[in-house]
Amino acid sequence: MARPGATDMLDSWNDGATKSVIVDFVARVTKTGGAGYVPLADRIATFDNDGTLWCEHPLQTQVFFLIDHVKDLAAKDSTLRERQPFKALLEHDTATLQTLGKQGVQELFFATHAGMTVEAFDRMAREWLSWAKHPKLRRPFTRCIYQPQVELLEYLHSNGFRTFIVSGGGVDFIRAFAEEVYGIPRERVVGSSGRLHYELQDGRPVLMKASELGSFDDREAKPANIGLHIGRRPLLVFGNSDGDLAMMRYAKAGDGARLALLLHHDDAEREAAYDRDFRLSPLAEALDKAEQYGITVVSMRRDWKAVFPD
Amino acid sequence: MARPGATDMLDSWNDGATKSVIVDFVARVTKTGGAGYVPLADRIATFDNDGTLWCEHPLQTQVFFLIDHVKDLAAKDSTLRERQPFKALLEHDTATLQTLGKQGVQELFFATHAGMTVEAFDRMAREWLSWAKHPKLRRPFTRCIYQPQVELLEYLHSNGFRTFIVSGGGVDFIRAFAEEVYGIPRERVVGSSGRLHYELQDGRPVLMKASELGSFDDREAKPANIGLHIGRRPLLVFGNSDGDLAMMRYAKAGDGARLALLLHHDDAEREAAYDRDFRLSPLAEALDKAEQYGITVVSMRRDWKAVFPD
Numbered sequence: 180m181a182r183p184g185a186t187d188m189l190d191s192w193n194d195g196a197t198k199s200v201i202v203d204f205v206a207r208v209t210k211t212g213g214a215g216y217v218p219l220a221d222r223i224a225t226f227d228n229d230g231t232l233w234c235e236h237p238l239q240t241q242v243f244f245l246i247d248h249v250k251d252l253a254a255k256d257s258t259l260r261e262r263q264p265f266k267a268l269l270e271h272d273t274a275t276l277q278t279l280g281k282q283g284v285q286e287l288f289f290a291t292h293a294g295m296t297v298e299a300f301d302r303m304a305r306e307w308l309s310w311a312k313h314p315k316l317r318r319p320f321t322r323c324i325y326q327p328q329v330e331l332l333e334y335l336h337s338n339g340f341r342t343f344i345v346s347g348g349g350v351d352f353i354r355a356f357a358e359e360v361y362g363i364p365r366e367r368v369v370g371s372s373g374r375l376h377y378e379l380q381d382g383r384p385v386l387m388k389a390s391e392l393g394s395f396d397d398r399e400a401k402p403a404n405i406g407l408h409i410g411r412r413p414l415l416v417f418g419n420s421d422g423d424l425a426m427m428r429y430a431k432a433g434d435g436a437r438l439a440l441l442l443h444h445d446d447a448e449r450e451a452a453y454d455r456d457f458r459l460s461p462l463a464e465a466l467d468k469a470e471q472y473g474i475t476v477v478s479m480r481r482d483w484k485a486v487f488p489d
Numbered sequence: 490m491a492r493p494g495a496t497d498m499l500d501s502w503n504d505g506a507t508k509s510v511i512v513d514f515v516a517r518v519t520k521t522g523g524a525g526y527v528p529l530a531d532r533i534a535t536f537d538n539d540g541t542l543w544c545e546h547p548l549q550t551q552v553f554f555l556i557d558h559v560k561d562l563a564a565k566d567s568t569l570r571e572r573q574p575f576k577a578l579l580e581h582d583t584a585t586l587q588t589l590g591k592q593g594v595q596e597l598f599f600a601t602h603a604g605m606t607v608e609a610f611d612r613m614a615r616e617w618l619s620w621a622k623h624p625k626l627r628r629p630f631t632r633c634i635y636q637p638q639v640e641l642l643e644y645l646h647s648n649g650f651r652t653f654i655v656s657g658g659g660v661d662f663i664r665a666f667a668e669e670v671y672g673i674p675r676e677r678v679v680g681s682s683g684r685l686h687y688e689l690q691d692g693r694p695v696l697m698k699a700s701e702l703g704s705f706d707d708r709e710a711k712p713a714n715i716g717l718h719i720g721r722r723p724l725l726v727f728g729n730s731d732g733d734l735a736m737m738r739y740a741k742a743g744d745g746a747r748l749a750l751l752l753h754h755d756d757a758e759r760e761a762a763y764d765r766d767f768r769l770s771p772l773a774e775a776l777d778k779a780e781q782y783g784i785t786v787v788s789m790r791r792d793w794k795a796v797f798p799d
Binding site (some may be wrong): 351354365372400408 | 530533607651653660661664668674675676677678682684685686687693694695696703709710712713716717718719720721735738739741742
């Protein structure tokens with residue numbers, strides 16, 4: 180564990196205003212006896228996942244996973260090839276997929292895993308992650324994480340923060356890699372979820388995934404799920420889309436200093452440049468009102484020395 | 490923090506078979522290099538609250554809280570005195586209250602807090618806990634906790650376990666005292682919950698309690714909520730009623746050694762003797778099938794040297 184207060188952990192962040200905002204904030208809330216001191220119990224940070232901790236462009240990783248899963252299903256039931264939205268998935272028809280919207284994709288995701296136990300799903304997700312590669316970045320998805328964010332998580336952990344993922348993505352999918360990749364344990368992942376049913380399978384108690392949506396964890400549902408799962412206003416929030424705006428505003432409205440960070444994907448060269456027009460997760464209002472709401476905009480191009488791990 | 494493996498932390502447990510089962514289990518799963526070794530990440534223990542960590546007889550603490558809250562409401566709206574179920578609450582009509590059942594009580598509880606922010610509710614609960622006393626035990630409710638369980642929680646923490654409360658009680662009510670009383674942080678409390686709505690109150694983002702039930706965390710819902718909130722099969726489960734049987738069986742069905750403990754209230758002298766006939770939370774099936782399911786029955790009378798803190 181690094182020396183508390185060490186900032187050389189943020190090696191992949193360029194020196195400048197943004198990095199200073201982060202370092203100054205952490206110094207302020209951790210300084211014993213200082214006016215801004217925050218007890219350990221209250222040092223909660225919530226991070227969006229897709230587009231904040233790892234790449235989500237041109238499609239979220241979960242969609243690539245869904246495509247490959249539907250391929251397997253279509254091998255057993257060829258009628259899927261002609262039925263929407265399966266047809267669009269199998270043909271990588273991004274335009275049609277985007278019309279489903281983020282919630283439609285989630286619902287399809289849960290529907291295709293109905294009848295699996297959570298353990299069987301976990302094995303399937305881990306197996307896929309072990310070989311699948313991002314089509315554009317040509318590296319395993321678990322290496323499409325952002326190196327500056329991995330450093331930031333570790334920096335926060337070393338300063339007594341408990342970090343949580345609060346994502347629109349499926350909670351069980353994120354749990355299949357978050358612990359190994361980000362150091363965030365399974366119980367600190369909040370996400371969209373399908374209902375689980377306790378059942379006996381050959382006499383053995385299991386949790387079975389049902390097709391019914393439990394929670395679509397986006398926009399106003401994010402602070403509501405923070406209330407349910409965490410029970411505290413976060414001290415720090417990091418997001419990248421309008422889906423994160425409500426949890427940012429919720430955090431900022433707490434007492435004392437709070438930090439809300441918004442990653443802007445403005446780096447076509449190293450990753451991608453997108454915001455308003457990315458229909459699966461647009462960034463418009465949060466960018467336009469960042470100043471009004473006291474949100475710090477992080478520019479990938481300007482603020483990150485490196486984007487991905489070596 | 491105590492020396493790992495120290496058993497003198499369990500001072501309020503009588504030496505004997507039950508204490509040995511606990512100590513041997515913890516020794517087995519924490520012995521580095523041993524056949525039963527369990528990595529830190531998987532050391533999850535879930536505890537029921539009412540009747541397991543603190544007294545629930547003759548009524549759960551939350552019901553006493555509800556009674557006092559309804560008294561306040563009736564002072565503003567006297568028609569409540571003649572309307573059921575408020576009338577039964579105000580008259581401490583236990584027989585009628587028991588006919589509501591555990592879920593009915595929860596629903597009434599959430600209904601009476603609709604329109605409060607989670608923060609206002611937390612203040613109200615803390616204020617009440619600061620003065621209210623158990624009518625029979627004549628001590629603050631936060632001193633109606635079981636001393637052997639407080640020691641067990643600390644013993645588990647010192648052995649690398651992460652403990653969670655998984656309770657039929659309202660999550661926000663439990664969070665108002667769990668951290669100070671049990672050392673269990675707010676995010677490790679899972680309970681029954683009402684829906685929360687993100688709203689602006691005088692321009693400030695808040696989470697508002699709605700009257701709609703989110704989850705009634707009892708019986709089969711307990712393992713389902715463990716799946717949602719924790720994402721791992723517990724290694725150890727402690728309960729005291731049939732409402733805990735599903736999570737006990739779920740834990741026991743995991744790989745390797747697992748421990749399920751069932752507290753039997755058989756101590757009329759020091760606390761209370763009840764099981765099958767306690768309608769708000771009966772214990773029958775779990776007791777009858779304990780041996781079949783490999784559940785260890787803990788006798789309050791026989792296994793606990795002390796019941797409450799001095």
